[in-house]
Structure formats: structure tokens, C-alpha cells
Amino acid sequence: MTTVALKDVTKIFPDGTVAVDNVSLDVGDGEFMVLLGPSGCGKSTVLRMVAGLEDPTSGAIMMDGELANDLPPRDRRIAMVFQDFALYPHMTVGDNIAFPLRLSGIEPVPRGERVADVAAALGIGDVLGRKPSQLSGGQRQRVAMGRAIVRRPGLFLMDEPLSNLDSGLRAELRAEISGLVRELGVSTIYVTHDQAEALTMADRVAIMRKGVLQDVGTPTQVYGRPATLYVAAFLGSPRMNLLEASVYVHLDRYIALNLGEQALYLPWDDIRARAVSHYHGERIVIGMRAEALTPVAPDTAGDVLQGRIRYLEHHGHESLAFLDIGATAVMVDELGGTPAETAGHSRGGRLSQVMQRITGRGPERPAGRRNGRDSVLSDPGRHSRRPAELAVRLAPYPAVTPGHPLAVQVRMDALHFFDDRGDRIDVGWR
Secondary structure (H helix, E strand, O other): OOOEEEEEEEEEOOOOOEEEEEEEEEEOOOOEEEEEOOOOOOHHHHHHHHHOOOOOOEEEEEEOOEEOOOOOHHHOOEEEEOOOOOOOOOOOHHHHHHHHHHHOOOOHHHHHHHHHHHHHHHOOHHHOOOOHHHOOHHHHHHHHHHHHHOOOOOEEEEEOOOOOOOHHHHHHHHHHHHHHHHHHOOEEEEEEOOHHHHHHHOOEEEEEEOOEEEEEEOHHHHHHOOOEHHHHHHOOOOOOEEEEEEEEEEOOOEEEEEEOOEEEEEEOOOOOHHHHHOOOOOEEEEEEOHHHEEEEOOOOOOOEEEEEEEEEEEOOOOEEEEEEEEEEEEEEOOOOOOOOOOOOOOOOOHHHHHHHHHHOOOOOOOOOOOOOOOOOOOOOOOEEEEEEEEEEEEOOOOOOOOOOEEEEEEOHHHOEEEOOOOEEOOOOOO
């Protein structure tokens, strides 16, 4: 099998477009790595550079510990599966699958045996004599998979192979692909914009935005502890509620998180409290998923937010209520603009200076901050602010209507905190 390592890889096209910006990523032996992100984020360019179809502008691509920048595609022991199947229309299914074996000079008898084995494993053994035009979309994708598998490569590269299929067939095939790849033990890099595919299939997920790697981790890690505001907003359905909050520290007691007309209180003994306390007198972004919110009686004690239902969405198995709590939402632009370069960030003001004296911390940003990034709370070109609509899960077709008051209890241990640059405040804790 093959291990892959990208070290500070950048790709700049002749027109000046930065498709991939200083990406470092490791793919272990037998690992299923998914590159996730919206169209234009650079994930397919990364795949093409690994395949040898694009040359990196700078950086190193390593395969099994050896530099592969100048290695031709035919010598990389890779097999690619494309979005558009890329089958030869004049050949039968059997000939399409056997084509790479024929190019390798394998004799007809062993070639036929390998084709039959792969076709049987993929459930297309009964269509080997047909042409691609006589197949369904799912069958054609299985043929493309078979042509890749039959070569017994060291590395699979898959570029959105299921995006042209209907939702039911996608669910079926992603289970088949995931199971088959793990059975073969082949290292795989899989590109998709579908978070359900990524979170279902991957051993690890690498999330990209505008050519920049945002976060890497297991599906549980990137969903449960997103490293940036963008990752938090990108993953999850419904999307994470992202609210602007002002921080006020009551030393050795609690941290008040003011959400406009209401507040939440983070206990001082919470493991994240020290990191959040460095933002005393400043604004941060609080993230809370719908599963962290539970409808309760209005007079319930504890961390409760009160609001009125703006509108309802019915999904059969559940309903979503969108609640006006008098807070300000932070909306993340998925594609985003090119970040403006900044010379630095001042944390002036009397309150900051007092906290610096109390905590002994200087004016630098917390670990994990990325220099040169604009504030997500002050740049309307990349983010917009509007009244928050808190997404809350309810039972199917509940006995409430828009305008109905609703109280929700907040699981404080499930909150996420981001600074004004969009970086996770407690990034070191997972």
C-alpha cells in the first residue's frame, strides 16, 4: 500500500489564481482520507497533484517517504475514479474493466479471472457483455470502480464519484465503496462536497476553504470540536447556531456571556473558562448545535434562553423551530473573499489591560490564531450580522405555531467558542 504526505504544497495557476495555499497533509497506509469543501476550494487540485496530473508550484509530495514531484502518473501506482465515469463507450463492460490489465501485458486467461472476480464483488457480473450506454448510472459507476480495483493499486483517488447519482443510490454505493476499500486495505483519498459522505465514509476528514486547509481529524473530532468558525458552520444539519457574545469575567465565580437581551454563565471551574477569560470586555462567537438545546418549561432554573418562534420546518421525523432570542447571529460566507492582510491586532482598552494584569497574559492572541485574518465580527464583506434564529429540534408536528413563546435549556458543556478571527478559542482541548 502507499502512504502520501503533502508538505507545504501550493498551486498557483498562470492567471495568478491560488488554488492550493501551503497545504500539509499526511495519509497513512490503508487510511480512507476525505477532502471536504465547497466547489472551488482546491480539493480536486490537491487530488490531481497527488496523481501527477498537475505540478505543484512549491512544496513536496511524498509517496512512501520518497519525493514524487517529478514522478510520472504511470509510475505512482494509483487508480482514479472520476465523477463522469470516463468509460470507453465502444467497449463492453468486461473490456472496460480489463483495459488497464491489457495495457500491462497480462495474459487473457488470468486477465479474465481477475475481471470476473472484481465484477462479482461489485455485483455487475451479469452485465459484462453490455456497453456502458445500456447501463444505469449506478452500474456505470461500479464499472469505473472495477476498472480501478482490478489494477490492484497502492492508492485510490476518487473525485466526487457519486455526485451524479440520486440520493438513494448514493447512500447504497457509499456503503459499498467504503466496505470494499477497507476490505482491500488500499489507501484512499476521496474528494466530495457532501458532508454526509465525508462523515460516514472517512477515517479522517480534511476540510478546505479557498485553498487553505481548515481542519483535519476523525469525523467525531471535526464535528465535535471544529478548529475554525468556518468548519463549525459547514458541518451539521441544521447548521450550528453562531451567536455574537460579549464576555465579562467575574473572577473565581463565572464568566457572563451576554447574548444581547439574555446571558449564559460559564462556571469558573469549566476547563474552557481560563481560555475564554482572556477575552474579557471583548466580543466572541458562541456556537451551539440544535442537539445542545432542549425545550423546557419557562420557569426552569439553570442556563435557559427565552424566545419566540419565528417559523417552523417540518421534516416528518422531527420539526425545527427557529427561535428569536434577541441575539445577533454571525453568518459565515461559505466561499469567502480573499482575506485582507493585516499588520496586527491591538487588544487595547482598560478592561483588556486589567485582565492582562490579573492573568499575567500579554496582548498576543491565543494559540491557534492565524495572522493576517480579518475579524469575523467587523468585516461585512465576508460575514454578515443579523438577528439570530436559534434552530431547536422539536417532536414531529408539535402543538406550537409561529409567535409561540419557547424556552430552551442550553448544555453548557456542548458550547463552542471562537475568537473574532474565526479560530477556536480552546483549540487545544479535544
